Amino acid sequence: MNIDLIQSTAARVLAGAASFPEVVHHLLAAGVETYHVDYVARRKTFYAGGSSEIVVTPIDFPELPEIAPDFDKNAVKAAIVASQRDGQSYHDFTRRVLVAGVQGYCAFLRGKRVIYFGRQGDLHTEWFPGAQAASRL
Numbered sequence: 289m290n291i292d293l294i295q296s297t298a299a300r301v302l303a304g305a306a307s308f309p310e311v312v313h314h315l316l317a318a319g320v321e322t323y324h325v326d327y328v329a330r331r332k333t334f335y336a337g338g339s340s341e342i343v344v345t346p347i348d349f350p351e352l353p354e355i356a357p358d359f360d361k362n363a364v365k366a367a368i369v370a371s372q373r374d375g376q377s378y379h380d381f382t383r384r385v386l387v388a389g390v391q392g393y394c395a396f397l398r399g400k401r402v403i404y405f406g407r408q409g410d411l412h413t414e415w416f417p418g419a420q421a422a423s424r425l
Contacts, residue, residue, distance in 0.1 A: 352386060359407070
């Protein structure tokens with residue numbers, strides 16, 4: 289994996305300087321297949337496909353709210369849509385999904401989906417724009 293590209297992409301995300309499509313493009317180019325956002329530990333872990341190689345970066349936003357005990361799927365979906373349609377910053381997205389009860393999520397870049405999960409095992413799968421229909425062909 290290209291550690292420098294992963295770290296610079298992660299830094300650009302935290303700074304609000306990269307869109308999700310840009311992030312996916314750069315991470316795939318860096319050899320990342322999956323990444324896990326862990327809001328409890330305040331970190332992201334990037335995984336190469338099929339190997340034990342990982343890269344970990346911090347999520348160091350100050351003063352984030354606690355993770356809500358209950359998962360609000362509608363609020364999670366609204367936060368996702370605000371990012372996709374309105375260019376919401378990653379910081380604001382993070383705040384919103386924490387209040388909505390998201391403990392973390394896994395982005396499956398090759399699988400073109402993100403699975404969000406809550407403290408009680410609740411799940412929401414969000415397909416990359418345009419990916420769900422294509423995956424059924």
